[in-house]
Amino acid sequence: xxxxxxxxxxxxxxxxxxxxxxxxxxxxxxxxxxxxxxxxxxxxxxxxxxxxxxxxxxxxxxxxxxxxxxxxxxxxxxxxxxxxxxxxxxxxxxxxxxxxxxxxxxxxxxxxxxxxxxxxxxxxxxxxxxxxxxxxxxxxxxxxxxxxxxxxxxxxxxxxxxxxxxxxxxxxxxxxxxxxxxxxxxxxxxxxxxxxxxxxxxxxxxxxxxxxxxxxxxxxxxxxxxxxxxxxxxxxxxxxxxxxxxxxxxxxxxxxxxxxxxxxxxxxxxxxxxxxxxxxxxxxxxxxxxxxxxxxxxxxxxxxxxxxxxxxxxxxxxxxxxxxxxxxxxxxxxxxxxxxxxxxxxxxxxxxxxxxxxxxxxxxxxxxxxxxxxxxxxxxxxxxxxxxxxxxxxxxxxxxxxxx
Amino acid sequence: xxxxxxxxxxxxxxxxxxxxxxxxxxxxxxxxxxxxxxxxxxxxxxxxxxxxxxxxxxxxxxxxxxxxxxxxxxxxxxxxxxxxxxxxxxxxxxxxxxxxxxxxxxxxxxxxxxxxxxxxxxxxxxxxxxxxxxxxxxxxxxxxxxxxxxxxxxxxxxxxxxxxxxxxxxxxxxxxxxxxxxxxxxxxxxxxxxxxxxxxxxxxxxxxxxxxxxxxxxxxxxxxxxxxxxxxxxxxxxxxxxxxxxxxxxxxxxxxxxxxxxxxxxxxxxxxxxxxxxxxxxxxxxxxxxxxxxxxxxxxxxxxxxxxxxxxxxxxxxxxxxxxxxxxxxxxxxxxxxxxxxxxxxxxxxxxxxxxxxxxxxxxxxxxxxx
Numbered sequence: 001x002x003x004x005x006x007x008x009x010x011x012x013x014x015x016x017x018x019x020x021x022x023x024x025x026x027x028x029x030x031x032x033x034x035x036x037x038x039x040x041x042x043x044x045x046x047x048x049x050x051x052x053x054x055x056x057x058x059x060x061x062x063x064x065x066x067x068x069x070x071x072x073x074x075x076x077x078x079x080x081x082x083x084x085x086x087x088x089x090x091x092x093x094x095x096x097x098x099x100x101x102x103x104x105x106x107x108x109x110x111x112x113x114x115x116x117x118x119x120x121x122x123x124x125x126x127x128x129x130x131x132x133x134x135x136x137x138x139x140x141x142x143x144x145x146x147x148x149x150x151x152x153x154x155x156x157x158x159x160x161x162x163x164x165x166x167x168x169x170x171x172x173x174x175x176x177x178x179x180x181x182x183x184x185x186x187x188x189x190x191x192x193x194x195x196x197x198x199x200x201x202x203x204x205x206x207x208x209x210x211x212x213x214x215x216x217x218x219x220x221x222x223x224x225x226x227x228x229x230x231x232x233x234x235x236x237x238x239x240x241x242x243x244x245x246x247x248x249x250x251x252x253x254x255x256x257x258x259x260x261x262x263x264x265x266x267x268x269x270x271x272x273x274x275x276x277x278x279x280x281x282x283x284x285x286x287x288x289x290x291x292x293x294x295x296x297x298x299x300x301x302x303x304x305x306x307x308x309x310x311x312x313x314x315x316x317x318x319x320x321x322x323x324x325x326x327x328x329x330x331x332x333x334x335x336x337x338x339x340x341x342x343x344x345x346x347x348x349x350x351x352x353x354x355x356x357x358x359x360x361x362x363x364x365x366x367x368x369x370x371x372x373x374x375x376x377x378x379x380x381x382x383x384x385x386x387x388x389x390x391x392x393x394x395x396x397x398x399x400x401x402x403x404x
Numbered sequence: 405x406x407x408x409x410x411x412x413x414x415x416x417x418x419x420x421x422x423x424x425x426x427x428x429x430x431x432x433x434x435x436x437x438x439x440x441x442x443x444x445x446x447x448x449x450x451x452x453x454x455x456x457x458x459x460x461x462x463x464x465x466x467x468x469x470x471x472x473x474x475x476x477x478x479x480x481x482x483x484x485x486x487x488x489x490x491x492x493x494x495x496x497x498x499x500x501x502x503x504x505x506x507x508x509x510x511x512x513x514x515x516x517x518x519x520x521x522x523x524x525x526x527x528x529x530x531x532x533x534x535x536x537x538x539x540x541x542x543x544x545x546x547x548x549x550x551x552x553x554x555x556x557x558x559x560x561x562x563x564x565x566x567x568x569x570x571x572x573x574x575x576x577x578x579x580x581x582x583x584x585x586x587x588x589x590x591x592x593x594x595x596x597x598x599x600x601x602x603x604x605x606x607x608x609x610x611x612x613x614x615x616x617x618x619x620x621x622x623x624x625x626x627x628x629x630x631x632x633x634x635x636x637x638x639x640x641x642x643x644x645x646x647x648x649x650x651x652x653x654x655x656x657x658x659x660x661x662x663x664x665x666x667x668x669x670x671x672x673x674x675x676x677x678x679x680x681x682x683x684x685x686x687x688x689x690x691x692x693x694x695x696x697x698x699x700x701x702x703x704x705x706x707x708x709x710x711x712x713x714x715x716x717x718x719x720x721x722x723x724x725x726x727x728x729x730x731x732x733x734x735x736x737x738x739x740x741x742x743x744x745x746x747x748x749x750x751x752x753x754x755x756x757x758x759x760x761x762x763x764x765x766x767x768x769x770x771x772x773x774x775x
Contacts, residue, residue: 128517132660188645354572354575
């Protein structure tokens, strides 16, 4: 009897430990690599575009496609009154089960973003299949067009956009916004969300018709979208985005180009390194103000006019010119955010709350009205410490043709 | 031969008994009340847990051969013993609800959304009953391995999330006030209550009686060290508002962690490493409930009541978790009051009664020893 009971128990356990519950076979999955969200045809409707990898044709990095279609991606569009509806609609088109875990980027059209994206944030943070480190961007184009554009060196465009962000820290023209950051800023009492902005730009030259110049559109990082709660209220240009990233991402490096003093038609390029940026809040007689201090070391990476680091007078003048340039950039961007967009995407509320929690409790509900009125003073200190490989000025050996 | 476990195993059981629920479900509940101060509340609860654990160790030391139920029986006879056994049974019955919630919320919501709740209940039933049939020693040995997997999980999570850590999210402290922060600690106190009442049942089976206190404190201290990392990272990486948004905030953090570009989606790593802690909670609550049931019925061996006890607990676990609203309401409401109430009142009552009826207790012990 005991033996029978043990065997029965064992058999039941075998059924349970097979791991078959909820199984999904790899060859039955449609792996979504990028998703685009546009406004749908009806009122409050969504249009979801999914870029799905075609595994047989996406094999290898540069090898010839083996699936015989020559297309490494398969892009389909679903419509619905909710995102879930639209995604369900995709299932009626795709021959495989749509699988979101490998999605690299969520692209939202600016038209939709202006009307509010709380539903998008909710859907993508509620769904267990999606990664929280997925990039989230806005685009002035149709999201479906951007998602279906073959771009970059990778076979899968979604992977190309992923790498554009991953290795795009050097360009500093768009913030690295992931769904995790957008969700945290949206839920925050003090900060507002920002999102990277991408566009399509004719920058690629066809190998077959090189004489026509750049005619093929590629995905291009193009600044940032500024939100107030869940609505897109403005755009920051790439050069303004660099300032934004100082506040939000602790940017370590950057590039500044300034005109030569003696020859304004020529420029000197400087790379900023080891940037240290600190925002300090102040409270005096109920007046809130902030000081933003940027300290950086710099190296001259390019000189259109003669330059040597040995000439300390020239170095000091260049340092001043860069400081002026950077201060202007900071002031312009902060002014735009305060006066034009009136939204705290630079986390000043959070900084103030940390320093003055008691006073913050009094003003937190009105921070949106207080933020545009606070005084923000920027101070910049740049020290040129390096001129890379060159010591002497780059001058022509023929005196009569010399650059100076 | 009477089952005995080493002090190290006892130490491991304490850590495993609190870990699985404390790192995520509890932190989510606390974040909804006090935001970024969850780590302070966790520390406060640990201090309170230490006091209650010391109390239980002190009470059991008076009569090291018997657990809380045996001691009650010796104080006021069979029926009082049965009453305390019934209270203990109800405690572990109630505990099984949040324990199964933790098990189901992690596995079903993040991995197997299509699987029926019954599957998880059956799996817990089968694994739990199978393990406790072999006794405490088997569970305790597993718990020892569980401690190593907890360490591995903590290290991996730390590596995967530290680059995103923002200390500003932890400031300012006591945002909601000191009283609210202390009050929120009740959620983590409920976790410590489970470990405390478990100690009240299994301490007589722990080998070296002299170092009970030392190992108990070591268990609490290490438990605190392993748990405290989570509220700090959850607030600093996810932001307090995001941690509050989720029922299981630790899984949300696991979803957000990655090392390099290839090791992402930590959910699988997390579940693999914290499974032993989860299973220890299931097994120990089934074991302690079975021992309580055995003493209510006056049986010599708890093995005879394993199946009926597990059926009762599983039915309750299924009913509670069938509706998520009911499950969260219970673990944030009734369970907190039941667990903290029993963990404080029961040992305190036995301590006070034992103090007043010291002579009677001594007489009984001497008489039993003479037998």
